[in-house]
Amino acid sequence: LHLSAVKLAELHSDLKIQEKDELSWKKLKAEGLDEDGEKEAKLRRNLNVIMTKYGMNGKKDSQLLDTNYIKDGTESDTLDDPRLEKLWSKAKTSGKFSDEELDKLWREFKHHKEKIHEYNILLETVSRTEDMHKNVINPSEENMVKEEILHNKHRELKEKLRSINQGFERLRKVSHQGYDTTSEFEEPRVIDLWDMAKSANFTEKELESFREELKHFEAKIEKHHHYQKQLEISHEKLKHVEGTGDKDHLNRNKEKYAMLQEKTKELGYKVKKHLQDLSSRISQGLQHNEL
Numbered sequence: 001l002h003l004s005a006v007k008l009a010e011l012h013s014d015l016k017i018q019e020k021d022e023l024s025w026k027k028l029k030a031e032g033l034d035e036d037g038e039k040e041a042k043l044r045r046n047l048n049v050i051m052t053k054y055g056m057n058g059k060k061d062s063q064l065l066d067t068n069y070i071k072d073g074t075e076s077d078t079l080d081d082p083r084l085e086k087l088w089s090k091a092k093t094s095g096k097f098s099d100e101e102l103d104k105l106w107r108e109f110k111h112h113k114e115k116i117h118e119y120n121i122l123l124e125t126v127s128r129t130e131d132m133h134k135n136v137i138n139p140s141e142e143n144m145v146k147e148e149i150l151h152n153k154h155r156e157l158k159e160k161l162r163s164i165n166q167g168f169e170r171l172r173k174v175s176h177q178g179y180d181t182t183s184e185f186e187e188p189r190v191i192d193l194w195d196m197a198k199s200a201n202f203t204e205k206e207l208e209s210f211r212e213e214l215k216h217f218e219a220k221i222e223k224h225h226h227y228q229k230q231l232e233i234s235h236e237k238l239k240h241v242e243g244t245g246d247k248d249h250l251n252r253n254k255e256k257y258a259m260l261q262e263k264t265k266e267l268g269y270k271v272k273k274h275l276q277d278l279s280s281r282i283s284q285g286l287q288h289n290e291l
Contacts, residue, residue: 003054005235006228009261013268014050017276021046038149041125048121053114079113083168087175096178104186105174111188112167119160126153159196159283166195184211190218193278200285210281217274224267231260 003011025043028034051057079085088109091097097105170191174180185191197210234257241253 005231005257005261006264007054009228009231009264010268011050011054012265013272014053016265016269017272018043018047018050036149038152041149045121045125049118052117052121079109081113081116084109084112084171087171091175094175094178101179104179108167108171108174108188111192112164112171115160115164115167115192119157119164122153122157122160126150126157156283162199163192163196167192185214185218187218187221189221189275190214193217193275193282196282197285200282202285210278213278217271217278220267220274221271224264224271227260227264227267231257231264234260 022043025034025039028039034040048057079088088106091105092102167188179186185194194211194214197207197214202210234253238250238253238257241250244250
């Protein structure tokens with residue numbers, strides 16, 4: 001796959017979550033609690049997202065290359081969207097961003113690209129389900145269940161599209177004006193969650209509690225970013241030491257690399273699991289708004 005050290009650690013975290021979700025589904029299936037197959041379909045969508053994200057779906061242009069930060073001030077990945085490319089180009093040449101801010105902004109653009117990928121995969125799944133549903137001649141109780149599944153998928157599409165539109169508007173604003181120093185959050189995933197939380201059916205007390213939890217979540221993400229960067233540095237040092245022939249030095253570097261790799265995997269898993277939990281809570285609040 002030619003993935004960087006950071007991407008390999010991220011892939012491990014994603015697959016670990018996928019494995020845990022599949023084990024949970026198997027238990028539900030054994031108890032007859034997924035009769036409509038909705039949870040199984042969601043697992044397949046999630047696996048499809050992972051395969052697309054890391055270039056394992058047979059499409060050369062689908063892989064999200066490199067690490068989560070910019071090397072030498074340049075990026076090797078493309079954004080696959082002329083509007084995003086134009087905004088990124090404008091931001092790079094505006095002189096309004098420090099190197100660190102450009103690094104952070106690039107992560108926002110990459111995050112937005114991944115959201116669009118996930119939306120398109122879900123859209124394709126919904127379209128296939130609708131085509132199958134249209135071909136059914138005789139209505140039945142099973143078809144009524146499938147209609148409910150379709151309704152839930154359309155609601156999920158609506159939430160994802162709203163998040164994409166909000167995200168693009170934020171990227172447009174930041175690219176033109178620079179970062180707001182008074183902004184409450186900096187991490188793109190946290191900003192997304194906070195924007196959606198404010199639209200959900202939370203009381204003031206619940207919203208305040210959610211804000212505090214998001215602060216802890218953002219600190220967890222920043223710690224993960226720190227270890228990702230340390231892992232990349234350690235990987236480069238290891239490659240350099242391998243060419244010197246110094247076995248003691250090589251063993252020390254291997255030990256440090258292995259330690260950083262495990263820590264990065266562990267933090268990546270915790271961040272993504274926490275993100276799942278927070279997203280689920282917001283989704284429930286948004287669904288309640290529609291009822």
